[in-house]
Amino acid sequence: MAGLWVIGEVTADGKLANISTEVATLARTLAAEAGKEVAGVVVAADPTEAATELARYLPRVLAVTEPAAADRPWSMVAAERIAGLLEADTVEFEFVGAGPDGRDVAGVLSALTGWGIIANAVGASWADGGPVVEMSVFGGKLTTTSAFTGSAGIVTVRPNVVTAEPAASAGKIEQVKPTGDLAQPTVKIIERVAEAGAAAPIEEARIIVSGGRGVGPEGFALVKEIADQLGGAVGATRAAVDAGWIPYAQQIGQTGKIVKPQLYLALGISGAIQHKVGMQTAETVVDVNRDPEAPIADFADLVVIGDLFEVGPAILAELRARPRPGSA
Amino acid sequence: MHIVVLVKPVPDPASGGERLGPDGRLDRTASPAVVNGNDEYALEAAFKLTEAHGGEVTLVTMAPATGPETMRKALAMGATRGIHVTDESLAGSDHVSTARVLAAALKDVEFDLVLAGVDTSDGLAGVVPASVAARLKLPYLSYAAKIEPDPAAGTVKVRRISPTGFDVLEAPMPALIACTQALGEPRYPSLKGIMAARSKEIVTKALSEIGIDGAPVGGTVATTKVLGSKAPPPRAATLVVRGTPDEAARELVAFLAERRII
Numbered sequence A: 001m002a003g004l005w006v007i008g009e010v011t012a013d014g015k016l017a018n019i020s021t022e023v024a025t026l027a028r029t030l031a032a033e034a035g036k037e038v039a040g041v042v043v044a045a046d047p048t049e050a051a052t053e054l055a056r057y058l059p060r061v062l063a064v065t066e067p068a069a070a071d072r073p074w075s076m077v078a079a080e081r082i083a084g085l086l087e088a089d090t091v092e093f094e095f096v097g098a099g100p101d102g103r104d105v106a107g108v109l110s111a112l113t114g115w116g117i118i119a120n121a122v123g124a125s126w127a128d129g130g131p132v133v134e135m136s137v138f139g140g141k142l143t144t145t146s147a148f149t150g151s152a153g154i155v156t157v158r159p160n161v162v163t164a165e166p167a168a169s170a171g172k173i174e175q176v177k178p179t180g181d182l183a184q185p186t187v188k189i190i191e192r193v194a195e196a197g198a199a200a201p202i203e204e205a206r207i208i209v210s211g212g213r214g215v216g217p218e219g220f221a222l223v224k225e226i227a228d229q230l231g232g233a234v235g236a237t238r239a240a241v242d243a244g245w246i247p248y249a250q251q252i253g254q255t256g257k258i259v260k261p262q263l264y265l266a267l268g269i270s271g272a273i274q275h276k277v278g279m280q281t282a283e284t285v286v287d288v289n290r291d292p293e294a295p296i297a298d299f300a301d302l303v304v305i306g307d308l309f310e311v312g313p314a315i316l317a318e319l320r321a322r323p324r325p326g327s328a
Numbered sequence B: 001m002h003i004v005v006l007v008k009p010v011p012d013p014a015s016g017g018e019r020l021g022p023d024g025r026l027d028r029t030a031s032p033a034v035v036n037g038n039d040e041y042a043l044e045a046a047f048k049l050t051e052a053h054g055g056e057v058t059l060v061t062m063a064p065a066t067g068p069e070t071m072r073k074a075l076a077m078g079a080t081r082g083i084h085v086t087d088e089s090l091a092g093s094d095h096v097s098t099a100r101v102l103a104a105a106l107k108d109v110e111f112d113l114v115l116a117g118v119d120t121s122d123g124l125a126g127v128v129p130a131s132v133a134a135r136l137k138l139p140y141l142s143y144a145a146k147i148e149p150d151p152a153a154g155t156v157k158v159r160r161i162s163p164t165g166f167d168v169l170e171a172p173m174p175a176l177i178a179c180t181q182a183l184g185e186p187r188y189p190s191l192k193g194i195m196a197a198r199s200k201e202i203v204t205k206a207l208s209e210i211g212i213d214g215a216p217v218g219g220t221v222a223t224t225k226v227l228g229s230k231a232p233p234p235r236a237a238t239l240v241v242r243g244t245p246d247e248a249a250r251e252l253v254a255f256l257a258e259r260r261i262i
Ligand SMILES: Cc1cc2nc3c(=O)[nH]c(=O)nc-3n(C[C@H](O)[C@H](O)[C@H](O)COP(=O)(O)OP(=O)(O)OC[C@H]3O[C@@H](n4cnc5c(N)ncnc54)[C@H](O)[C@@H]3O)c2cc1C
Pocket: A211, A212, A213, A214, A215, A236, A237, A238, A239, A240, A251, A252, A253, A254, A255, A256, A257, A267, A268, A269, A270, A271, A272, A273, A274, A275, A278, A288, A289, A290, A291, A294, A306, A307, A308, A309, B037, B038
């Protein structure tokens, strides 16, 4: 059966990664546009939970029980098993998230199949028998449209570019037995360490409150308070990460995360190009900086010229004074 | 301990001059080339490892004829030598070709570890290292925040950044590791390093010299094509707010409410 496949990414505790619900929504829309079939595939030691969740979005989900996924990096095991299934189920295009696991799956799958990759999709439509994919390149300076030259390929999709919407009815789940040994060399996970204070992935946050060098070691408590009040996540510049005020996982920019929240509230951030490339596609950028000449003023929607240690608490007070949504 | 670092020259993101040519390919004349940011972290990790365990650092770069200019910067930081794979037909290569060529180039090199960057500032795909590893059947350890080889046991442990913290991965060497900034700030080349780099060896290899002459690689067999590009819609003018903290906060919050963010 020819069509589109969505690779369901599975977290360490067997759940479907959020990004996969977005990717599934995108692929389902494309399949409808193309008149193609769409299915999901979930590879895990126990795929039940993730497959059930993915079936809320797609008419058909293949569930592969692969014990090796328990103690090896998921992406390696999944890529090999998925490559093995492609022949039986003539798939044309694969869709997966553009995060660490999705990229690793895409890279291995591409090597095993020779399929090309269009990376970091921010949107897609269907034309001439294949997906036409929009990407934001050079840190948002340019939007390009790309297509595959042949009739097969892998698309990695950025988080937050589609709103996940379940299908009208849940799809059916088919159990698939993997055959043959895994041929890629074994990498073992010998320990999983949860770091205290590891926050929700900032790529998925609707609102990000971000702090820079201006925030200082103590100021991140204020940043976090404002983020909590807004129901958002905390981000940071490399300067703040290098200073050890906040983990690298929260860094936004060229060598950190690329985010596209509805609101990016920057406190004490100058807006260096390497930071800008990670956040300039945010829908709304608001900045508090005491320097009116800071580069961030050139691309923010609203700039407050002032000291963040004075303006920050005032913002908090103002937010707290607002009636809560839903309250009378 | 012999380490290969995969180094890609990219247009300097700080130059602001990155752009595509009329053919939809990167216009390499528009901005100066630098070592890809994440590859600098890979280089730094390689230097620390060879300082601790002995050995040499070899660069492998697939790039146009100008590649060595950028490779010299990595040699000045402390790499021992470079291998520059270049061929007219490689212009317009996609990820499939790039991975294929890099994998072929690595076949003749002796190494315990191959280090790469997790992604590139010009392409940002972050898929080449996984592809190279899979093609060579090397254990692949990605998103590395810490690298601890045990040369006596012939194994390497890597902290892979996870959504909740990190996983500790272990694999036999040789292995390929994709590196992040969490490995530590790259060193600046010293004056001595810059001088020394001038006489360091960069071997140029054509496709025939890495055994894939005639294989389908390069622009003519690219699996993807750019159809077009446009500048994103310009942002609206910036609203500048001055005033007392309370006034400013009120205005800021009203702005958010007006945009239905809160
Ligand atoms: C290869 C490479 C990769 C990089 N990758 C990244 C990346 O991924 N992400 C990233 O962020 N950076 C990255 N950088 C670093 C980047 O160049 C900048 O150095 C960094 O973004 C600056 O961080 P900052 O804005 O917090 O600090 P600064 O540039 O020092 O700015 C601090 C700002 O805070 C303001 N300020 C200070 N005190 C107050 C106060 N009390 N109230 C209000 N405002 C105040 C100042 O006016 C200033 O504008 C990279 C650099 C390189 C070379």
